[in-house]
Amino acid sequence: MPPCRTWPPPGRGAIVGIGSVNGAQDFGNHAYSAAEAGLGSLTRTLAGHAAARGVRVNLVVPGTVRTTAWEGRDAEPEAVRALYPLGRVGEPEDVAAAVAFLASRDAAWITGASLYVDGGITAIDTGFRAAVVPDT
Template identity: 45%
Template sequence: MTDFAGRRVLVTGGGRGIGRATALAFARAGATLAVAHRGDGAASASLTAELEAIGADFVLVAADLTTRPGAQRLAEAVRERLGGLDVLVNNLGVDGHVPFEKLTDDEWQRVLDHNTTSAYLVTQEVLDQLGQGAAIVNIGASVALRGRPLGVHYSTSKAALVGFTRALAKELGDRGVRVNLVAPGVTETDGDPLPPPLAARLTALTALGRLGRPEDVAGAVLYLAGDTAAYVTGTTIEVDGGI
């Protein structure tokens, strides 16, 4: 595993799933962590316990990152606790399943705000804390590259991150800041299992014969954030088992 000792890392949406696995992976690799989450509750309590068991140096920050004040609150907490950033992981996101003709303005905005606007707000607010050699890793979705029925708003929000990533990589390259995207496929989490028939159907579509795990995605994030990817920027890595 890449050594992140002495590196300062911010992971958004770190309370569960991919964000949680990513935060724990960075902690095991020695990073100093800031983890943004929705609010106090069982998920944040159990994450705190796991990070403490690892012996991690960390802070959890509860903030609504779909708003400018929430992103500013997070940025200030990072500045105060970490004093700067070496890695930003924009993982916060929500899913949505609704036929396009029944898609409401509120549902469209909810998904776009969480999946796209939050990345814009957080990145802009912490930009001055990212120094030479820093890395930004955005979490998209492989369906954004292909589309998904009943998820036009979700596919749109994740596809927007592809353009966000490529354009920002070009803009920040002269500062030595790399920007990349990880696009997970179907990823099962303990708290949100798929119905068995659907899981079986999707598993059959993958080349590797299994669904993804949050740890699979975390591995790709650590690669892109680390020194072995020092010449990788503006790219998308699909972690979808060959679906």
């Protein structure tokens, strides 16, 4: 195939879905969590079907993100912020940067992946760690 002057080449591209950490762990709301878990499966199976056409399919999996849903609440409730190993909730820009990366040529060999953009909440259970090993 000759080199392309534009990316993606015609007939090729990237699909980037947006999920939630609720699909990976129990954060409440069982029906929502089941739907979010389904997005992970859809991403993987669709990636397998779309790959032959040169289309990559990936999923961004954010934790709590400060959106308009926060209006009328404290800007960042201490109880929520403290659960995140990085010490804050996400910003829309955090998620947007992950989407831009997965849609870019820099991610040209990534498909069927779930990229967790969650401040570490699915990797590190800070509440459990604090209960078991105080002063951490």
